[in-house]
Amino acid sequence: MRKVMVILRKEFLDMLQQRALLYTILLPPLLFVVIPFIFLQRVGNGSRASALQVPSLQGLTVHEYTQALVGTEFSNIFLLLAMIVPSTIAAYSIIGEKTNHTLEPLLATPVRRWQLLAGKILASLLPAVLLTWVSGSLFIAELAIFTDANVVSHVVTGGWLILFIAATPLLGLIAVAVMTAISSRVTDTRTAQQLSIWAVVPIIGIVLGEFSGQFELTVLVAIITCVILISVAILLTWGAAQLFQREAILTRWR
Amino acid sequence: MNAIETSQLTRAFGSLVAVDDLTLAIPEGTVFGFLGPNGAGKTTTVRMLSALIAPTRGTATVAGYRLGENNEAIRRAVGILTETPGLYDRLSAWQNLLFYAEMYDLPAQQATSQVERYLRLLDLWERRGDKVGGFSKGMRQKLAIARALLHEPKVIFLDEPTAGLDPEAARVVREFIKQLRAEGRTIFLTTHNLPEADELCDLVGVFRSRLLRLGAPASLRAGMFGAGTQVRVVGDAARWIATARALPFVHDASASECILSVSLDHPDEQNPALVRALVEAGADIRAVEQTSHSLEEVYLELVEQAREAAPVSH
Numbered sequence: 009m010r011k012v013m014v015i016l017r018k019e020f021l022d023m024l025q026q027r028a029l030l031y032t033i034l035l036p037p038l039l040f041v042v043i044p045f046i047f048l049q050r051v052g053n054g055s056r057a058s059a060l061q062v063p064s065l066q067g068l069t070v071h072e073y074t075q076a077l078v079g080t081e082f083s084n085i086f087l088l089l090a091m092i093v094p095s096t097i098a099a100y101s102i103i104g105e106k107t108n109h110t111l112e113p114l115l116a117t118p119v120r121r122w123q124l125l126a127g128k129i130l131a132s133l134l135p136a137v138l139l140t141w142v143s144g145s146l147f148i149a150e151l152a153i154f155t156d157a158n159v160v161s162h163v164v165t166g167g168w169l170i171l172f173i174a175a176t177p178l179l180g181l182i183a184v185a186v187m188t189a190i191s192s193r194v195t196d197t198r199t200a201q202q203l204s205i206w207a208v209v210p211i212i213g214i215v216l217g218e219f220s221g222q223f224e225l226t227v228l229v230a231i232i233t234c235v236i237l238i239s240v241a242i243l244l245t246w247g248a249a250q251l252f253q254r255e256a257i258l259t260r261w262r
Numbered sequence: 263m264n265a266i267e268t269s270q271l272t273r274a275f276g277s278l279v280a281v282d283d284l285t286l287a288i289p290e291g292t293v294f295g296f297l298g299p300n301g302a303g304k305t306t307t308v309r310m311l312s313a314l315i316a317p318t319r320g321t322a323t324v325a326g327y328r329l330g331e332n333n334e335a336i337r338r339a340v341g342i343l344t345e346t347p348g349l350y351d352r353l354s355a356w357q358n359l360l361f362y363a364e365m366y367d368l369p370a371q372q373a374t375s376q377v378e379r380y381l382r383l384l385d386l387w388e389r390r391g392d393k394v395g396g397f398s399k400g401m402r403q404k405l406a407i408a409r410a411l412l413h414e415p416k417v418i419f420l421d422e423p424t425a426g427l428d429p430e431a432a433r434v435v436r437e438f439i440k441q442l443r444a445e446g447r448t449i450f451l452t453t454h455n456l457p458e459a460d461e462l463c464d465l466v467g468v469f470r471s472r473l474l475r476l477g478a479p480a481s482l483r484a485g486m487f488g489a490g491t492q493v494r495v496v497g498d499a500a501r502w503i504a505t506a507r508a509l510p511f512v513h514d515a516s517a518s519e520c521i522l523s524v525s526l527d528h529p530d531e532q533n534p535a536l537v538r539a540l541v542e543a544g545a546d547i548r549a550v551e552q553t554s555h556s557l558e559e560v561y562l563e564l565v566e567q568a569r570e571a572a573p574v575s576h
Binding site: 026109114117119120254 | 350366393
């Protein structure tokens, strides 16, 4: 475990020196906290929003309904955040090593494959999970302070909380695994990030499904989603580990 | 005892055989020069011997550990300078080395003392806090060499250690390699710089997918071109060809203006007899010197022969 911590420390030191990366990972959570704050302040009577008839928001007054609609939209964005931030860090971390030719000397040390992969994954995952949870908590606080009492319970449902807490690391893990796979074929961070956008499509599906009334994000749905995400995360991490082998990196990665 | 031993070591990538049937033994404390053109399979060989990639066939023992059975121990026992230094540009020299010292499992106190030792040895101590991205090529190379040595490896692989360096920096690196040899370390030196190989290496292997020749630089020269002596005489040297050829140890003799070239096996021992015979025959001798062929001539001849025998496409 010591080597994982050594890698983690090096990754954080390196990360702190990269302003572009810091802006890229800090800006989205900041925006997702500030923008709902502005929207919640400016919510009108909600006549247009209520026309959508989101099933999970039934029973609210028009004003509450509008606030809850804004809140629900942004609450789901935090699930996207759990994927965007780690994939950005992983792109810089893995592709950065590749383009700077630092992987070979690193692989020549007596580090085990799992230690290197765990260090890389944790370096991407920990800041992402922390940022998502902190910014999500600030968002919940905003809701509690600036919306009507009924709104919080309609936005911060048991289902959403389960996803927010349990799915954040799982989604992050999936994003890092996908980025590792992409890194084996791509040589610049920008292309890798563009390709990794596809990984968030299932999350957009969840958001759209909820809004179109296809399903309601109940506790059961959230638990089933988490179970599916655990399976996907395990499968993709296993796949990433297969790609992350000394020989494969040195002879097959482009 | 041999620091590196390989037997029929082979590595193929699909239909391309990068390293074919490599069998060699490098004694401990030797500086071994691994010479070959670009794409000859030198990097693949180094990667196999440092347990980074597996051979397709054959066996190898490095620092007493068998390849494939104890790869982690091999990685612990060897140090490697890769073709590109591969340093973390945004970290300082100190942070770069400390990271690697810890990756090589050095205890905290030993890690810092080793980092300090090598930064001082390679004259980088004053720049220890600077980001490596601002270092010159020579400083980066020295730092990468320090990184390869932090854990005091028994076997060191150096891939083109002086490539692209200015003459002064290259000299510093060469002197450092000599110092490592004096400490009894085994150095596997991959280089295109043949005068450098001639200067540093005890043993050289000329390689182009297969090992073309293995030996000490002097014996390779003698083996390829034979030994010889040039005698500078007064007047036309052709007059003394017959005298030289009449000596039993002389293989051949030729002349060009005032220079008589004589092919023989042991110039040190046979030159006095040669000179005596020529003087007795009436030759006025101005100078006598041994014919010397450079390692570069040996290398180019061997690679050309190999190219003609079996063209390799990469």
